[in-house]
Amino acid sequence: MVEDAVFEKLPEYVVGVVVARGIDVHRHTHMPQDVLRSGEAVFRDRHCHCDYKAHPDLVPYREAFETIGINPNRFPSSIEAMGKRVLNGAALPFIHPVIDLVNGISLNFAVPMGAHDLDQLGGDFEVRFSREGETFVALGSDQEEVLPAGELIYGDSSRVRTRRWIWRQSEWGKVTQDSRNVLFPVDGFSGQNLDQVLAARDQLAAALAGEFGALVSVHLIDKDHRYIQV
Known part of the structure; x- marks a missing residue:
């Protein structure tokens, strides 16, 4: 679900969503790693000869960050941060078959993508503005951060799942070797990169079904369809 107040600030906001149940990480081949390396190559080819921050792929997210009061230079979107590492020559590490797949598709289509273990959610999963006193633990950390009210986040009724919208995901709800049921959001904008969002969503869905045996x-989700039933 996306809160009404989000569309008041970002009326073209869309979220492509893949829901995968019964993921079997032991079934996969080397395909996820191949997709990651291919995505890195595509991103370099598309962005290496320009100021990548000014590239049409990234400008919509930078402008949206500014609209909601987040400095995109200090807190770049996940696709911008990952793309910068790739353009600097880094080969991203293999983390987990599903995450490698998501990162490769994200780079290939230059859209932010997330992965959230459905079995670790508490209540409705939402894109919304934070409430006073909510807390967050960054991926790989054990330090709890207290949020101010009014920060755009992914969250459920009890936990903040991402800070600053598509900047950084939480330790809570991360995908592990035990994750079987996962929700994957793909963020974008209807008037600017909807085709990329849909293509990334559909490639991910096909790979999860074909390689991991998932249902x-x-x-x-858009301003006319603000929630889905999972």
């Missing part, structure tokens, strides 16, 4: 469904 998948695909969805699109």
Whole structure:
């Protein structure tokens, strides 16, 4: 679900969603790693000869950050941060078959993508503004941060799942070797990169079904369809 107040500030906001159930990480081949290396190569080819921050792929997210009061230079979106590492020559590490797949598709289509273990959610999963006193633990950390009210986040009724919208994901709800049921959001904008969002969503869904044996469904959230039933 996306809170009404989000669309008041970002009326073209869309979220492509893949819901995958019964993921079997032991079934996969080397495909996820191949997708990651291919995505890195595509991103370098598209962005290496320009000021990548000014590239049409990234400008919509930088402008949206500014609209909601987040400095995109200090807190770049996940795709901008990952893309910068790739353009600097880094080969991203293999983390987990599903995460490698997501990162490769994210780079290939230059869209932010997330992965959230459905079995670790507490209540409705939402894109919304934070409430006073909510807390967050960054991926790889054990330090709890207290948020101010009014920060755009992914969250449920009890936990903040990402800070600053698509900047950094939480330790809570991360995908592990035990994760079987996962929700994957793909963030974008209807008037600017909807085709990329849908293509990334559909490639991910096909790979999860074909490589990991998951039962998948695909969805699109926008200002006229603000929630899905999972």
